[in-house]
Amino acid sequence: MFQVALDKVNIKKLIAALLKEGVVKAPVETDGVVELAEISEKSSVAFDYSNVKLPVKREFFPQSEVISRFGPDGVAPEKNGAKKTVLFAVRPCDVQSIAYIGKVFIDDQYQDPYFQDRRDKTFIVSLACSSPASTCFCESLGQGPARKSGSDIISFKLTNSFVFEAVTPQGEAFVKKNKKLFRGPLPKELSAIKKQEEDAIKKLSAVEVNMGALKQDNDPALWNAVAETCLSCGACTFLCPTCHCFDLFDEKHRDGGKRVRVHDACMFESFAKEASGHNPRSQKGDRMRQRIMHKFSYAPDNFRLIFCVGCGRCIMNCPSNIDIRETLAKVTA
Amino acid sequence: MRRNTMQNIEKKMRDAVKGLFNEKKVDMVIGFQNGSLPKTARPYFVRSIGDVENLVWNDRCTVNLATFLPKLFERPARPKEGYKPPRIGVIVKGCDGRSVAGLIKENQAPKDGLIIIGMPCSGMKSFAKSRKGSSEVNRACSECISPAYQAADIIISGESRKPAKAQYARIKAFEAESPEARWKAFVEEISKCIRCNACRQACPNCYCKVCFADQRKPSWVSPSAELSDIIVFHMGRIFHQAGRCVECDACVNACPMGIDLRLFTQKLALDAKDLFGCVPGISGDEVPALQTFKQDDSECFITDPEEK
Amino acid sequence: MAKATINREPTIVAFLCNWCSYAGADLAGVSRLQYPANVRIVRVPCSGRVDPLYIIKALQEGADGVLVSGCHPGDCHYISGNLVARRKFALLKSFLDYFGIEPERVRFSWVSASEGGRFAALIEQVVADVKKLKTKRKLVKEEIAA
Numbered sequence: 001m002f003q004v005a006l007d008k009v010n011i012k013k014l015i016a017a018l019l020k021e022g023v024v025k026a027p028v029e030t031d032g033v034v035e036l037a038e039i040s041e042k043s044s045v046a047f048d049y050s051n052v053k054l055p056v057k058r059e060f061f062p063q064s065e066v067i068s069r070f071g072p073d074g075v076a077p078e079k080n081g082a083k084k085t086v087l088f089a090v091r092p093c094d095v096q097s098i099a100y101i102g103k104v105f106i107d108d109q110y111q112d113p114y115f116q117d118r119r120d121k122t123f124i125v126s127l128a129c130s131s132p133a134s135t136c137f138c139e140s141l142g143q144g145p146a147r148k149s150g151s152d153i154i155s156f157k158l159t160n161s162f163v164f165e166a167v168t169p170q171g172e173a174f175v176k177k178n179k180k181l182f183r184g185p186l187p188k189e190l191s192a193i194k195k196q197e198e199d200a201i202k203k204l205s206a207v208e209v210n211m212g213a214l215k216q217d218n219d220p221a222l223w224n225a226v227a228e229t230c231l232s233c234g235a236c237t238f239l240c241p242t243c244h245c246f247d248l249f250d251e252k253h254r255d256g257g258k259r260v261r262v263h264d265a266c267m268f269e270s271f272a273k274e275a276s277g278h279n280p281r282s283q284k285g286d287r288m289r290q291r292i293m294h295k296f297s298y299a300p301d302n303f304r305l306i307f308c309v310g311c312g313r314c315i316m317n318c319p320s321n322i323d324i325r326e327t328l329a330k331v332t333a
Numbered sequence: 334m335r336r337n338t339m340q341n342i343e344k345k346m347r348d349a350v351k352g353l354f355n356e357k358k359v360d361m362v363i364g365f366q367n368g369s370l371p372k373t374a375r376p377y378f379v380r381s382i383g384d385v386e387n388l389v390w391n392d393r394c395t396v397n398l399a400t401f402l403p404k405l406f407e408r409p410a411r412p413k414e415g416y417k418p419p420r421i422g423v424i425v426k427g428c429d430g431r432s433v434a435g436l437i438k439e440n441q442a443p444k445d446g447l448i449i450i451g452m453p454c455s456g457m458k459s460f461a462k463s464r465k466g467s468s469e470v471n472r473a474c475s476e477c478i479s480p481a482y483q484a485a486d487i488i489i490s491g492e493s494r495k496p497a498k499a500q501y502a503r504i505k506a507f508e509a510e511s512p513e514a515r516w517k518a519f520v521e522e523i524s525k526c527i528r529c530n531a532c533r534q535a536c537p538n539c540y541c542k543v544c545f546a547d548q549r550k551p552s553w554v555s556p557s558a559e560l561s562d563i564i565v566f567h568m569g570r571i572f573h574q575a576g577r578c579v580e581c582d583a584c585v586n587a588c589p590m591g592i593d594l595r596l597f598t599q600k601l602a603l604d605a606k607d608l609f610g611c612v613p614g615i616s617g618d619e620v621p622a623l624q625t626f627k628q629d630d631s632e633c634f635i636t637d638p639e640e641k
Numbered sequence: 642m643a644k645a646t647i648n649r650e651p652t653i654v655a656f657l658c659n660w661c662s663y664a665g666a667d668l669a670g671v672s673r674l675q676y677p678a679n680v681r682i683v684r685v686p687c688s689g690r691v692d693p694l695y696i697i698k699a700l701q702e703g704a705d706g707v708l709v710s711g712c713h714p715g716d717c718h719y720i721s722g723n724l725v726a727r728r729k730f731a732l733l734k735s736f737l738d739y740f741g742i743e744p745e746r747v748r749f750s751w752v753s754a755s756e757g758g759r760f761a762a763l764i765e766q767v768v769a770d771v772k773k774l775k776t777k778r779k780l781v782k783e784e785i786a787a
Contacts (some may be wrong), residue, residue, distance in 0.1 A: 064556075313515070515739065
């Protein structure tokens with residue numbers, strides 16, 4: 001446990017130090033909306049927020065990315081050179097999600113070069129939650145407001161200071177390199193961060209996730225009832241930190257074109273439509289079941305991970321207010 | 334609106350719906366129930382008289398329920414023996430009612446399969462607004478010209494907002510700006526788009542089995558979030574509303590990025606009104622603007638070259 | 642480049658209705674009337690066939706300007722195709738103008754089969770107007786990124 005502290009007045013010095021490591025992206029508030037944006041020394045970082053609007057997966061798996069170009073000279077893979085980047089003050093749930101979808105993009109047999117490149121070049125300093133939203137339920141899924149894994153350094157914001165804990169060797173290296181910035185943490189600071197975590201957990205929405213009772217067989221009546229007010233809009237998927245399905249689209253122009261990878265959603269009506277025209281998931285209930293089963297049954301089978309970090313973005317953004325917590329209760333009854 | 338008045342209206346609505354089930358006039362009624370988040374309401378399908386007590390009516394009933402109708406009335410590819418189209422009751426505000434009228438006109442919902450229940454509307458507040466503690470209604474409501482749908486089959490009595498007067502003031506102000514300023518504002522707003530398609534799915538008028546944006550081989554537009562593709566998608570989708578958009582802001586409310594689509598949809602509605610006198614869904618029997626023509630339609634946009 | 646003026650020949654995509662405007666263009670050719678070679682003609686059965694997406698897509702694919710020309714109202718081979726189109730184009734032109742797409746880039750006209758001279762003059766005018774524009778094409782990917 002490599003812990004150091006920093007007085008709040010010196011936070012700009014820390015940001016300057018991070019800027020030496022690469023492009024720094026941190027939460028910034030504009031018109032009441034907090035989003036991850038590139039910052040400079042002058043920027044005002046938002047620390048008191050529940051979560052950024054868009055999931056951090058987009059830094060590693062962007063909505064659209066050119067993966068190859070084709071033309072009269074043949075096909076050439078695109079070199080999407082990522083820049084060295086620091087993600088600062090991102091939430092533990094989002095940080096977890098990177099590791100989770102990382103298991104899809106990188107395994108023993110195949111490593112997605114674009115995801116891998118971005119992951120290798122990114123240094124993550126997360127910020128533990130002190131005020132989760134009413135729709136956050138991370139702890140019910142084994143996550144937590146102060147969960148460290150996946151971060152290089154986890155930070156805690158207290159009234160007058162920050163406490164940082166290096167988690168990985170790279171995190172330690174950064175702290176050592178910049179040791180002049182920091183001081184040792186005071187005992188009251190260490191107990192304050194424990195209390196902050198306990199208080200945050202109390203504010204979370206508690207959801208009983210009884211995975212064993214998740215029905216494996218399809219029950220169309222049940223699932224159609226769950227999904228009957230769904231608009232198949234895809235907002236939940238596009239805002240979900242662990243959703244990772246994508247489509248490949250060939251943009252053709254006169255002299256060739258490019259192949260683009262774009263985000264896709266199993267909630268879209270045509271997601272599973274086959275070349276013959278047959279659509280095995282033409283019913284909303286089937287698509288809702290696919291979404292829930294992928295996250296809560298198939299991913300645990302494949303990766304021993306539940307592909308939901310309890311961030312609550314789907315709940316906040318569903319136009320029909322379909323609440324995944326209620327859905328889980330209905331289908332694990 | 335005072336609380337007990339709202340509760341009165343709720344009771345009248347529930348009684349009306351119970352009546353429909355008792356008289357076996359409907360197979361289901363689409364309305365609103367309380368949402369899972371504080372101060373929200375969400376769409377709710379009532380399928381039996383026992384569910385009627387869950388129906389609510391308040392100033393959070395923002396969703397345009399007409400959007401569910403085309404799919405519900407879609408004839409199955411292989412109808413089972415004895416298939417009959419459903420009979421559906423739908424709770425509507427003024428804007429929703431206009432949408433329903435539009436759908437009937439475009440043969441997406443049969444008039445004799447629908448029972449439209451018109452509610453009095455004082456304006457709605459979106460979830461984002463209520464979280465900020467704002468007492469203002471949505472912009473669409475403050476600019477609304479028809480808060481209650483007059484041509485409903487069952488009208489629930491109650492006080493509605495007064496229709497707005499200067500409904501297009503913001504559009505006219507935007508028009509007065511320079512083209513470069515307008516393009517800059519448009520790009521800044523629309524570049525927030527993540528191509529999630531929530532706007533399209535929430536819009537009652539977007540019921541195409543295959544949207545132009547999803548067509549492949551050949552395709553009109555890439556699904557990517559590159560600025561050019563975002564612009565083409567929105568220009569195409571919104572222009573497809575020409576003469577049909579009722580300015581209900583379902584798209585605005587559904588957008589997770591909070592894009593001000595109203596700035597663009599309203600321009601189209603204003604033009605349809607100014608050029609062709611078209612206000613969709615109000616009178617109920619008008620022909621849609623782009624399905625007809627007049628001999629003296631405007632030719633101001635035509636280029637008349639000067640011959641040497 | 643320092644200025645955003647076009648320093649190449651602009652390309653105009655012209656959707657011409659088969660019965661009137663296309664025939665008018667043909668007559669201009671047969672009569673050896675000179676007009677700028679910047680236009681790429683797409684023959685459609687009727688101006689009413691022109692989907693607004695053709696115009697938007699042409700702009701995205703790199704057209705500096707798009708022209709749609711059909712029969713004069715009252716003379717449509719299909720009776721009323723151009724009359725419905727007239728409404729559609731009025732709305733589309735106003736809509737695209739509103740966003741800031743330069744009005745010179747999207748043009749509509751009526752040219753009959755006997756109006757070879759009118760067609761030539763139309764192309765002259767459209768090309769000249771596009772050449773005067775100092776702004777870049779707004780929907781072309783490479784130009785937006787630059």
